[in-house]
Amino acid sequence: xxxxxxxxxxxxxxxxxxxxxxxxxxxxxxxxxxxxxxxxxxxxxxxxxxxxxxxxxxxxxxxxxxxxxxxxxxxxxxxxxxxxxxxxxxxxxxxxxxxxxxxxxxxxxxxxxxxxxxxxxxxxxxxxxxxxxxxxxxxxxxxxxxxxxxxxxxxxxxxxxxxxxxxxxxxxxxxxxxxxxxxxxxxxxxxxxxxxxxxxxxxxxxxxxxxxxxxxxxxxxxxxxxxxxxxxxxxxxxxxxxxxxxxxxxxxxxxxxxxxxxxxxxxxxxxxxxxxxxxxxxxxxxxxxxxxxxxxxxxxxxxxxxxxxxxxxxxxxxxxxxxxxxxxxxxxxxxxxxxxxxxxxxxxxxxxxxxxxxxxxxxxxxxxxxxxxxxxxxxxxxxxxxxxxxxxxxxxxxxxxxxxxxxxxxxxxxxxxxxxxxxxxxxxxxxxxxxxxxxxxxxxxxx
Ligand SMILES: [Zn+2]
Numbered sequence: 001x002x003x004x005x006x007x008x009x010x011x012x013x014x015x016x017x018x019x020x021x022x023x024x025x026x027x028x029x030x031x032x033x034x035x036x037x038x039x040x041x042x043x044x045x046x047x048x049x050x051x052x053x054x055x056x057x058x059x060x061x062x063x064x065x066x067x068x069x070x071x072x073x074x075x076x077x078x079x080x081x082x083x084x085x086x087x088x089x090x091x092x093x094x095x096x097x098x099x100x101x102x103x104x105x106x107x108x109x110x111x112x113x114x115x116x117x118x119x120x121x122x123x124x125x126x127x128x129x130x131x132x133x134x135x136x137x138x139x140x141x142x143x144x145x146x147x148x149x150x151x152x153x154x155x156x157x158x159x160x161x162x163x164x165x166x167x168x169x170x171x172x173x174x175x176x177x178x179x180x181x182x183x184x185x186x187x188x189x190x191x192x193x194x195x196x197x198x199x200x201x202x203x204x205x206x207x208x209x210x211x212x213x214x215x216x217x218x219x220x221x222x223x224x225x226x227x228x229x230x231x232x233x234x235x236x237x238x239x240x241x242x243x244x245x246x247x248x249x250x251x252x253x254x255x256x257x258x259x260x261x262x263x264x265x266x267x268x269x270x271x272x273x274x275x276x277x278x279x280x281x282x283x284x285x286x287x288x289x290x291x292x293x294x295x296x297x298x299x300x301x302x303x304x305x306x307x308x309x310x311x312x313x314x315x316x317x318x319x320x321x322x323x324x325x326x327x328x329x330x331x332x333x334x335x336x337x338x339x340x341x342x343x344x345x346x347x348x349x350x351x352x353x354x355x356x357x358x359x360x361x362x363x364x365x366x367x368x369x370x371x372x373x374x375x376x377x378x379x380x381x382x383x384x385x386x387x388x389x390x391x392x393x394x395x396x397x398x399x400x401x402x403x404x405x406x407x408x409x410x411x412x413x414x415x416x417x418x419x420x421x422x423x424x425x426x427x428x429x430x431x432x433x434x435x436x437x438x439x440x441x442x443x444x445x446x447x
């Protein structure tokens with residue numbers, strides 16, 4: 001569909017009916033990113049006070065929480081007062097879904113849920129205005145790379161299993177001028193089919209799970225297919241951390257910027273990479289903290305748990321929500337001229353740790369650096385017990401007779417030599433329901 005038809009005759013009218021007037025917020029978000037850092041932070045602090053007071057006055061969960069913890073709030077909340085608010089976790093949301101939601105809210109509400117790649121599915125509610133604002137923020141970031149509303153998108157994503165849901169998604173894809181490339185099937189045959197679909201559709205950009213785009217790229221390279229004539233504006237990778245081996249291949253295959261997006265289903269984009277390659281935080285619309293294990297702020301450059309406060313969601317406020325990732329912030333300024341502050345994602349989900357017999361915790365991302373070499377196309381590791389591991393592998397053509405031994409030695413380097421590793425060779429690693437590849441699964445009982 002033509003870009004302008006997609007924008008003015010399909011997307012805008014539908015958003016209007018859904019009360020998600022994205023255009024109302026576009027100028028707001030575009031203006032706010034042009035401000036200097038001090039102005040951005042001043043504005044943000046005002047919004048922070050407003051939402052915390054709102055939550056106390058309207059949401060049972062926060063009223064009880066603040067009262068129990070004797071949290072007194074000044075009109076303009078101080079950092080000290082704010083830091084007394086206990087952290088909101090995924091488990092707490094699941095347990096307190098009712099009391100966290102404004103039961104008296106009269107306006108239109110959309111109910112959503114997260115994909116649950118960590119094993120937990122959250123149900124949450126949003127006002128249409130907040131969804132519209134999140135979309136406006138998304139388009140502002142995409143526009144850093146010249147992507148506009150209505151531009152065609154090839155989306156590397158999960159495909160629903162049931163017919164009913166598939167129909168629903170097809171409709172959504174049509175409205176949003178995009179085609180869906182299944183993240184589940186990245187065989188060579190599927191790649192050829194998808195490649196032809198993509199060439200016919202002529203997308204302006206790619207968007208999707210890092211591992212799905214990576215799998216597609218591996219085959220594109222192997223089959224000698226050419227993506228150059230698409231003249232893509234950008235490739236936006238999301239939902240999974242981009243590791244050096246991903247970026248290396250992307251740079252070989254794509255002749256356009258490859259961009260990292262960091263966000264969540266619950267609260268939209270948290271940070272987005274600019275042309276200089278730095279991740280800018282959406283600090284004008286979100287309060288983002290980096291905390292240590294005692295919930296104290298870490299210093300610049302130090303790794304901390306990423307904890308966010310959504311400054312707008314009223315029907316179900318997210319205040320000091322531990323999103324389950326680790327990252328660090330920086331006080332450095334970016335050369336791109338945008339003063340939104342910078343951050344880095346350290347590793348994936350914080351619950352992804354390998355526990356060794358010696359009591360060591362090894363981040364599962366370690367496997368990306370050991371099991372992911374030239375001999376391996378894809379991998380997944382299961383920790384069955386403290387001693388027993390199963391590694392599923394999809395071999396690459398470079399896999400040799402002694403490759404297994406070499407991989408084993410690399411894994412043992414951190415996990416210890418006295419462990420049992422069973423190798424299984426597959427043609428393809430099954431994806432999660434969402435289409436994401438979860439490369440480490442711990443079957444140890446949670447303590
Ligand atoms: Zn920048």
